């Protein structure tokens with residue numbers, strides 16, 4: 001294993017998150033919904049939270065749509081709970097930035113699109129994939145009590161509904177887990193093996 | 207051990223493997239554009255590090271660019287600012303930059319292959335999910351996020367878990383009026399938008415063997431719409447014929463050396479795939495989508511499926527039809543449409559313009575239709591003129607626009623208004639993708655052309671000359 005010499009903290013460390021959850025029980029939520037393309041014109045990473053789910057959240061005249069969950073004051077918290085196949089479509093990391101900038105630190109779903117999941121991990125948002133049954137339990141629990149607490153424990157790799165104690169394990173590869181726990185990112189790692197990369201490049205196939 | 211094509215290319219690019227973690231993958235070619243790169247360059251600045259191999263990165267402006275009056279300054283200040291940032295960042299780091307007005311400018315996934323940047327056996331990434339297009343050449347090509355763009359600029363590598371492998375075979379020969387776009391929409395409708403998530407696809411069988419490079423690009427382009435990281439097709443004579451003599455294609459001894467590598471690029475007989483599916487080409491008809499994701503497609507002559515008959519949540523399905531203002535059981539034929547968009551990295555190549563022209567020739571644009579015909583690059587524009595397609599377009603009452611992504615993602619002014627229907631040759635029919643409230647019907651250039659001249663959803667086979675059949 002290679003040693004890490006240069007270490008920059010890329011984002012907040014993630015250990016145990018206790019929070020209420022915001023339910024979005026829709027399937028195939030694509031990144032065009034999470035952040036529509038017309039808001040991608042910035043050259044900085046901050047400020048996308050204001051336009052998170054823009055067209056589901058606001059009418060064309062910018063007044064809030066009352067029935068959308070982010071406009072409902074009874075729901076809140078740092079955990080976004082979405083339906084199956086969350087984050088499909090465009091690779092725009094802006095979608096993950098918008099989720100983060102709005103204040104979420106964790107997204108729970110029964111299935112994630114690949115690129116969105118990677119993007120989340122790269123910026124310090126934890127994607128937690130649970131079984132369809134457990135996802136259903138979470139939605140039901142939040143519906144019954146919007147203040148219900150959800151505990152996401154990264155070191156233990158568990159997600160728990162505090163009220164009932166129901167719990168499920170989730171997967172994350174060791175490397176990404178360590179990054180999340182320590183607030184490191186991949187570039188820190190890659191910069192430390194630059195010499196190996198240079199050597200490799202000399203004999204690269206193309 | 208018997209290896210798949212994907213294994214061969216992937217394994218030869220692994221710099222380092224992390225136990226229980228990702229592989230460090232060396233990237234041969236990196237394409238960037240104005241939307242997903244500025245924050246990556248900002249990251250380099252914050253860390254005070256240079257671009258490691260500037261000669262392996264290529265910049266083009268496409269997502270945000272206007273498709274008329276490109277010689278004038280870009281009016282929207284935010285777009286102008288993003289374009290300026292790309293130019294400045296490229297210049298500062300010595301990256302070749304094909305900006306607006308440059309003769310090589312065009313959509314990133316159209317110009318890459320046109321200039322021979324795309325090569326068999328290469329690893330290619332870009333901050334755009336349709337990077338999968340380049341897989342048509344037997345490359346491993348996939349879309350990445352901005353953090354990964356920064357990684358590639360800084361270290362020419364990204365860290366990725368090796369995906370699982372899937373082979374999709376389509377055998378037999380295609381029916382009249384069925385194009386590569388229909389083949390892809392058909393496969394997505396069968397597998398769903400998440401059916402290949404976690405996989406890298408190899409397309410095999412008669413249909414892809416006999417397909418042109420343009421067609422293969424269309425198919426590989428749409429791999430992401432079934433959730434796959436990418437899709438690839440083993441390089442063959444068609445591939446080598448296409449790349450030979452292009453600006454960045456190797457020549458002389460370098461070509462011979464490359465050929466030695468390229469000749470090995472096929473899945474070994476008996477290589478194991480994690481999943482394998484096979485379709486029969488004769489089952490495929492011209493396709494159209496009726497919903498709000500690319501998996502919601504069907505043969506143009508069929509009826510919209512009933513909610514009770516589809517997989518997935520009924521509420522999500524109904525929400526989707528409500529957005530489109532369609533009903534379960536509706537037939538699509540004859541539904542009036544308002545816009546037609548021919549273009550994008552899916553169907554903005556010369557072959558797509560040829561197909562479009564074959565239908566509109568001698569006919570007139572329908573009065574109720576606004577049509578945007580947007581070539582993928584200046585090279586495509588040149589071919590359109592050279593082959594006399596421009597005359598056909600103009601005689602039929604259409605106009606040609608300048609290259610760019612345009613209404614594919616509607617970041618520029620080419621937006622479909624709320625509630626309007628667009629038959630579009632692009633790749634995504636998500637809510638609002640072509641403008642807030644816009645309703646998109648994805649289809650082939652033939653279906654788009656048939657709609658453009660009739661003003662409604664029309665089976666293109668009805669307008670095809672018998673001798674053009676097939």
Ligand code: SF4
Pocket residue numbers: 268269313314315334336550551552610611614615632633
């Ligand atoms: S044409 Fe559409 S899909 Fe292709 S690169 Fe442009 S925005 Fe992306």
